[in-house]
Amino acid sequence: MIKAALAKVISEDLADVWSILDNEEKRLITDAFVIQNFKKNQIIYAEGEEPEYLWCLLKGKVKLFKDGVGGRAQILRLMRPVQYFGYRAYFAEEAYVSSAGAFEPSTLGALPMSLVYQLIQKNNKLALFFISELSKNLGGSDTKIVNLTQKHIRARLAEALIVLKDNYGYEADGQTLNIFMAREDLANLSNMTTSNAIRTLSGFVTEKILIVDGRRIKILNEAQLRKISKFG
Amino acid sequence: MIKAALAKVISEDLADVWSILDNEEKRLITDAFVIQNFKKNQIIYAEGEEPEYLWCLLKGKVKLFKDGVGGRAQILRLMRPVQYFGYRAYFAEEAYVSSAGAFEPSTLGALPMSLVYQLIQKNNKLALFFISELSKNLGGSDTKIVNLTQKHIRARLAEALIVLKDNYGYEADGQTLNIFMAREDLANLSNMTTSNAIRTLSGFVTEKILIVDGRRIKILNEAQLRKISKFG
DNA sequence: GAATAATTGTGTTAATAAACACAAAATTAG
DNA sequence: CTAATTTTGTGTTTATTAACACAATTATTC
Numbered sequence: 001m002i003k004a005a006l007a008k009v010i011s012e013d014l015a016d017v018w019s020i021l022d023n024e025e026k027r028l029i030t031d032a033f034v035i036q037n038f039k040k041n042q043i044i045y046a047e048g049e050e051p052e053y054l055w056c057l058l059k060g061k062v063k064l065f066k067d068g069v070g071g072r073a074q075i076l077r078l079m080r081p082v083q084y085f086g087y088r089a090y091f092a093e094e095a096y097v098s099s100a101g102a103f104e105p106s107t108l109g110a111l112p113m114s115l116v117y118q119l120i121q122k123n124n125k126l127a128l129f130f131i132s133e134l135s136k137n138l139g140g141s142d143t144k145i146v147n148l149t150q151k152h153i154r155a156r157l158a159e160a161l162i163v164l165k166d167n168y169g170y171e172a173d174g175q176t177l178n179i180f181m182a183r184e185d186l187a188n189l190s191n192m193t194t195s196n197a198i199r200t201l202s203g204f205v206t207e208k209i210l211i212v213d214g215r216r217i218k219i220l221n222e223a224q225l226r227k228i229s230k231f232g
Numbered sequence: 233m234i235k236a237a238l239a240k241v242i243s244e245d246l247a248d249v250w251s252i253l254d255n256e257e258k259r260l261i262t263d264a265f266v267i268q269n270f271k272k273n274q275i276i277y278a279e280g281e282e283p284e285y286l287w288c289l290l291k292g293k294v295k296l297f298k299d300g301v302g303g304r305a306q307i308l309r310l311m312r313p314v315q316y317f318g319y320r321a322y323f324a325e326e327a328y329v330s331s332a333g334a335f336e337p338s339t340l341g342a343l344p345m346s347l348v349y350q351l352i353q354k355n356n357k358l359a360l361f362f363i364s365e366l367s368k369n370l371g372g373s374d375t376k377i378v379n380l381t382q383k384h385i386r387a388r389l390a391e392a393l394i395v396l397k398d399n400y401g402y403e404a405d406g407q408t409l410n411i412f413m414a415r416e417d418l419a420n421l422s423n424m425t426t427s428n429a430i431r432t433l434s435g436f437v438t439e440k441i442l443i444v445d446g447r448r449i450k451i452l453n454e455a456q457l458r459k460i461s462k463f464g
Numbered sequence: 465g466a467a468t469a470a471t472t473g474t475g476t477t478a479a480t481a482a483a484c485a486c487a488a489a490a491t492t493a494g
Numbered sequence: 495c496t497a498a499t500t501t502t503g504t505g506t507t508t509a510t511t512a513a514c515a516c517a518a519t520t521a522t523t524c
Binding site: 414415416426427430431434446 | 472473474
Binding site: 066068069072074076088089091092093094097098120121122124127128130131132134135136137138139141142143144145146148149150151191232 | 298300301304306308320321323324325326329330352353354356359360362363364366367368369370371373374375376377378380381382383423464
């Protein structure tokens with residue numbers, strides 16, 4: 001089953017990335033790729049550790065986050081299948097500045113960065129893939145700096161909900177967010193305390209922008225939510 | 233004089249980056265490299281524009297910043313000679329998400345990104361240079377997200393002063409910051425209003441951590457400043 | 465170098481969000 | 495299935511920072 005998943009990854013899902021490689025290179029990757037399962041809330045790597053692997057999320061949901069003042073975490077990015085992460089620190093020759101954890105039971109593949117680095121040195125298209133990914137992430141982080149520091153609480157939460165929708169989409173009903181997270185995670189995504197996330201979310205319910213049932217969030221008025229995220 | 237500066241750039245200052253290239257490649261760059269002077273506060277490129285050039289700061293000081301809510305700017309990065317910028321948006325195939333402006337009269341070189349992209353496709357070491365730069369910047373931005381959102385005003389300003397020191401260093405006296413910026417820029421660097429930058433800076437003077445003479449800032453106790461930037 | 469504009473400094477008030485406390489509900493573990 | 499634990503929801507108070515106003519000083523510009 002693991003071999004099947006791997007074959008699928010190399011041949012289909014990641015076609016855009018790995019199809020670049022020749023057969024010999026593909027064999028190298030296939031041999032080195034290790035599949036690993038993580039439980040809900042399990043840490044994949046932690047801030048301060050030395051980066052060793054390129055991680056590939058095959059199934060599940062993963063958050064990249066950074067611990068801040070008084071143990072308050074900030075969620076920096078959300079990963080979905082099939083996305084890659086964990087490589088930045090290696091390329092920067094730094095320890096990790098953020099941690100990765102599974103939101104829900106997840107399956108990941110690990111590839112030694114030393115091997116990835118080797119392949120990059122020979123294969124420019126692979127290098128360009130990372131240049132492109134890093135560039136998009138950097139633009140996202142720079143934008144986040146301004147959004148999280150300057151926007152007010154309502155706009156920040158609205159934006160977080162939009163980010164969730166854009167990342168994980170809706171369920172079959174076309175309204176329910178396809179991710180269930182604790183209010184604390186919602187708070188950590190939008191730079192506020194848990195109480196304020198709860199209160200602000202309730203406000204949106206009162207305004208009939210959302211329906212909330214536990215951790216299930218149904219977005220009734222996405223346009224209005226986008227408006228709030230832009231103009232407060 | 234321009235030709236002399238260019239020759240110097242290609243052959244000395246940027247040795248690490250461009251020494252990678254063969255003679256033919258070097259000639260391509262030399263021919264395409266355009267040197268341009270900017271006045272104090274002049275905009276080099278603006279948010280929303282399409283990226284066209286790789287910019288190289290040869291002389292002077294440059295800020296990358298992003299306009300936020302109510303025209304309040306956030307300074308994202310500071311450039312010093314010889315550093316490169318303006319390439320991220322091109323690689324991400326996006327418009328610029330931030331603007332670049334000269335802090336003081338500055339000399340820059342511009343190289344068409346289309347040419348840089350061509351060279352990267354053939355030259356892996358050049359690709360790895362950009363991978364490394366982007367990775368370091370991304371780590372910096374992710375760290376900044378947490379620092380600017382979670383730290384209190386004193387810590388944020390202390391950190392901004394440390395950043396100025398680490399970027400531009402001290403003058404011959406070993407204490408005076410080698411950059412003179414308006415209080416507004418100091419505020420835009422540390423996510424606060426100009427009034428708060430002024431007030432907090434005065435506080436540091438009272439505590440004998442700094443001496444301020446107009447825009448000239450002398451750091452008397454860097455260790456204390458670092459302590460404040462870490463623990464508030 | 466005088467006029468004009470911009471920046472700096474300071475006081476005061478208002479808005480915003482955090483901190484804290486606690487009950488109710490939901491989830492998890494045994 | 496039940497007890498223990500965690501999460502959610504809500505009220506209240508406090509801390510922090512922004513907003514505004516205006517005088518004094520410093521830079522720019524013509």
